[in-house]
Amino acid sequence: MSDYHDFEHFGLDARIVAAIKAMGYQTPTPIQSKAIPIVMQGKDVMGAAQTGTGKTAGFALPIIQRLLPQANASMSPARHPVRALVLAPTRELADQVADNVKKYIAQTPLRCATVYGGVDMDPQTAALRGGVEIVVATPGRLLDHLQMKNTSLGQVQIVVLDEADRMLDMGFLPDISRILNLLPRERQSLMFSATFSEEIKKLAANFLKEPVLVEVARRNQTAETITQKVVRVHESEKGDALLTILRTYGPDGGPMKQVLVFVNAKIECRRLARQLQKQGVNADAIHGDKTQDERMKALEGFKKGEIEVLVATDVAARGLDIVELPFVVNYDVPFNAEDYVHRIGRTGRAGASGVAIMLMTGADERGVAAIEKLTKQKFTAEAVEFERRSREPRRERGERPGRDERGSRAESRGYVPAPRPVDEFFLKPYEPAAGGAAPATAPEEGAAQTKPGQKPPARVAALLGGGKR
Ligand code: AMP
DSSP: OOOOSSGGGGTOOHHHHHHHHHTTOOSOOHHHHHHHHHHHTTOOEEEEOOTTSSHHHHHHHHHHHHHGGGOOOOSOGGGSOOOEEEEOSSHHHHHHHHHHHHHHTTTSSOOEEEEOSSSOSHHHHHHHHHOOSEEEEOHHHHHHHHHTTSOOOTTOOEEEETTHHHHHHTTOHHHHHHHHHTSOSSOEEEEEESSOOHHHHHHHHHHOSSOEEEEOOOGGGOTTTEEEEEEEOOGGGHHHHHHHHHHHSSGGGSOOOSEEEEOSOHHHHHHHHHHHHHTTOOEEEEOTTSOHHHHHHHHHHHHHTSOSEEEEOHHHHTTOOOTTOOEEEESSOOSSHHHHHHHHTTSSGGGOOEEEEEEEOGGGHHHHHHHHHHHTOOOOEEEOOOOOOOOOHHHHTTOOOOHHHHHHHHHHHOOOOOOOOOOGGGGSOBOOOGGGOOOSSOGGGSOOOOOTTOOOOSSOOEEOBOOOO
């Protein structure tokens, strides 16, 4: 398979090339160099790539090329049957894919419609009934439209499952199966996934015919574009540590701008955004309980730079297209190591450099070890020196409030309790537990050993990652 180094050499129609040049695309990304010729030949593709690699154009441009011979300017809806279907897990991703596709087809008579839940069906119905060659849809809403006979999939020639792993995570398999059963058997099928579980392999085996595997370097392995850091903190210090990181880990030790902060739970998402706001940080939250409009509004504000810090859960952040997002912070270590790959994939895109910082507490050893194993790397945990926001006299005396009081204060004043004296632990190397299991003794309680001759630097006391697992 030969790679192509400029868009002219794929044999794409001049109208497509003109459209992508107008969008500022100069050279194809690796996934585009590999996927475009294969998709143009009509072959099935299993693509190992995630959002941010340019995969949308990787499948969309050759699909458009294949549909062009049938493109026409007729007013009759019957002359514009659905010929290509892209299934995506979230509204945001569907919107992004469709936005790009609409730009790619701008100079052709082809039409594209987007279909997803959480919004009025009527405009979607009108678009579908008017005739569209390319439909980008989330599975549930598409089934609603199919049931209402607003469209039919009997003439689909090409189908794409985008972010297939996430669709399975979100429980879309039954919906996907129903949709696939409505497609002609003779068709071209493409599937993209950032990760490869057994379920994904099974789906690929059922859904693709002799697929060509198209792979690009996984984001987590592109060390030259993403700087990954792990910061060791005590659970009770996470809020203060985050504030310090936000204020001092940016360019030249200044504040970070446009930071996506990941948390594991919706409730934490809300709480942390509120807490940051109280500290004067321009923060907002996106999570599953927010309406689509609220999520889009937050995202828009974030893209424009009006919101500096966006706190997000994995599902809400899936597929966000924020070009050159410089910073990602994992406030919580993700439950699944694969989510780490998705999360840090939000930065360091299209060759831009990015920084991904993860807070790690004593309870996160196992999670961090799993990430190290998956991403085939060893982290060197750092400690961050931060100013504690608590100013209570009795705290200075080393006393801690009672349990109930602690919770309510944290909520109402936005500070995180329990300042700790200089922690000897930070002078010791970090050693993950054997076999990735949680340590019997929490490291805070002194399980680690000091490396001979190691001196902590003034600001950051380096903790060397242990080599044994
Ligand atoms: P994707 O991975 O498809 O979501 O693309 C990520 C971002 O990169 C989108 O904003 C695309 O418009 C942009 N992009 C895709 N291909 C190229 C390219 N060849 N040159 C520059 N930007 C691109």
